[in-house]
Amino acid sequence: MGFFDFLLWMLWIYLVIVCIWIFIWIFIDIFRDHTLNGWAKALWIILLVVLPFLGAIIYLIARGGSMAKRQAQDAQAAAQANADYIRSVAGTSASSPATEIERAQGLLASGAITQEEFDALKAKALAG
Structure with a gap:
């Protein structure tokens, strides 16, 4: 096995890991989205299982913008909860x-x- 073969294997391993990560992220987003009803979630899951790459591309095109908005809202909510917690444990000693x-x-x-x-x-x- 030469150096070129090693680099090619590393590229394939990287692509597999990226694909798995994208599928996991899409599944998480499907179940986190409260605007989708149960049937729509089931249809997306079936599409992702039957035609994984095509389903992932269609999902990212159709719902990619809302994925980013949901992630930003979750991050903002987490930051607000963290700030509220810090204020609650800080008490009045810093006043x-x-x-x-x-x-x-x-x-x-x-x-x-x-x-x-x-x-x-x-x-x-x-x-x-």
Whole structure:
């Protein structure tokens, strides 16, 4: 086996991996798409099983744009969920002293804390 044969085998292996990846991505997209009903999903799956390459090309031409939109929406939703989680675990420790004093003032006005407790919270916020 020469060097050229090795490169040719590497090319074929690469193409097989790419084809498998495309089929997996299309199957994932079919089941992730909420605009398709069950019959449409079944027809796409049957087309991909019976005529895999032709079905994949037709799917990418017909629904490729919506694939990208769904992926972008999922990425945006994941980023928003991540940001919400970070905000929830960050708590109020990263807030400014003015916000802490205002929150303590609200507690004092509602009668939840005494003047001494308010003064202690105010001193803690200013030292902070």
